[in-house]
Amino acid sequence: MSLGAVGAAILILAGQADVQAGTGAVAYRPVAAPTPGVSSICPDGLCGEAALEGLLQALEATEAGARDRPVHILQIGDSHTAGDRITGAVRARWQARFGVGGRGVLPPGVPYAGYAPMQVEVTTTDWPLRTDVLSGGRLPVGVGFTGSEADVADGAVMTIAAENSAAFDKVQICGEGWPKDAELALTGSAGLRTMVFPGSRDEIWQPVCQTAIFDTLQTRLEIRPTGRVKLHDVRLTRQGPGVELSNLGVVGGTIQDLVLRNGDWTRLELDAWRPDLVIIAFGVNDGFAPNFDADDYESWLRGALAVLPSGLPVLILGAPEGLKAGTGGRCGGRAAPASLAVVRDVQRRVASETGVAFWDWYGRMGGDCSAERLATAPEPYMRPDRVHFTSPGAEWIGGVLSDDLLAAYDRWKAAKGEAD
Known part of the structure; x- marks a missing residue:
């Protein structure tokens, strides 16, 4: 009998015992969450926390009521980021403490089947979206941080339904008319706004990030174009203080994906979004690549950091544990690719040398064979692939990351108070 079956049997027997005792109800006995692993390389899981000074100052100003815009956290990564379960756990905890600042940036459409971001539901009609993994330089298209582009025209509709916790009064969209000026009609749950996106002038394209402000908080947004327009993102935010967390993940992405995004677009987006922290969360796909080269990987990682403005707080999430089937390894017959450990070593060293922070994801999830233990627990915290987290597992590890940063x-x- 598997561990999962054993756990189920224990719960059934516990319920039967309650029935026999005359309660008539099946008892639910929650399984305790795993204890986070102890990092052997970073105190409390976090190395180089001094690099987060700008973020910490922004949080302090928010708590003191001295800030008039959200603290914006921008995470860019692979499927762990795209799924929004880990980032969603961080978002919920930080918004509970510092206030709601908005849902954050979304891809300009539905990037893949099964897309289900936290706090919002996105649907589209006649709304083609191109999402390219840019690794290896094979597809050097002009995409920004979302890694996607919607090419839409008359008759297309994108609808976003937001939970009350994600209500917004400010919408930002970056795009360009193609080939001439185009317009977007933004119909909120209470109000209508328009945006104009210029087309080419003398064969020079005019990418812009436009902003619409509503008089009250909105929980629904319908976007309809007039003319042809190429869109790169949709940001739902608020005008006041709080925390906003944007998760921009591309399924299958590697660190090259970030480097190869179009610099004109990324600079434009950074100017519009004004993030207080950028989290870089690539690594698993790099470590699983069949032709991994450590020197090439380091070059790409340094290139990714160079994309970001100097002085902007940056946190690298070290690659988590991931196991490969059919290897005969000691982790339930599985083993991690040897290059995955090299990825982590390079990430930590480059973070130290470039003055950015590093979080030991691998250590905090339990280290060697932790993916096997989490996948075979009575309540599985990892999926059978031993790479991706279940919903409870994502909630757990997102909580660990949140706790370590807080x-x-x-x-x-405390140190600042003592110094004062």
Whole structure:
């Protein structure tokens, strides 16, 4: 009998015992969450937390009521980021403490089947969206941080339904008319706004990020184009303080994916979004690549950091544990690719040398064979592939990341108070 079956049997027997005792109800006995692993390389899981000074100052100003815009966290990564379960756990915890600042940036459409971001539901009609993994330089198209582009025209519709916790009064969209000026009609749950996107002038394209402000908080947005327009993102935010977390993930993405995104678009988006922290969350796909080369990987990683403005707080999430089937390894017959450990070593060293922060994801999820333990627990925290987290597992590891960052913030405040 598998561990999962054993756990189920235990719950059934517990329920039968309650029935026999005359309660008439099947008892639910929650399984305790795993204890986070102890990092052997970073105190409390986080190395280089001094690099987060700008973020910590923004959080302090928010708590003190001295900030008039959201603290914006921008995470860029692969499927772990795209799924929004890990980032969703961080978003919920930080918004509970510092206030709701908005849902954040979304791809300009539905990037893949089964797309289900937290706090919002996105549907489209006649709305083609191109999402390209740019690894290897095979597809050097002009996409920004979302890694996608919607090419839409009259008759197309994108609808976003937001939970009350993600209500917004400010919408930002980056795009360009193609080949001439185009317009978007934004119909909120209470109000209508328009945006104009210029086309080419003397064969020079005019990419812009436009902003629409609503008088009240909205929970629904319908976007309809007039003319042809290419869109790269949709940001739902608020005008006041709080926390906003944008998760921009591309399924199958590697660190090259970030480097190869179009610099004109990424600079435009950074100017519009004004993030207070950028989290880089690539690594698993790099480590599983059959022709991995450590020197090439380091070059790409340094190139990714060079994409970001100097002085912007950056956090690299070290590659988590991932196991490959059919290897006969000691982790339930599986083993991690040897290059995955090399990816982590390069990430940590480059973070130290370039003055950015590093989070030991691998250590905090339990280290060697942790993917096997989490996948075979009574309540599985990883999927059978031993790479992706289940919903409870994502909630758990997202909570660990959140706790580690907030602990760094509390230490910083305490040290600052002592110095004062």
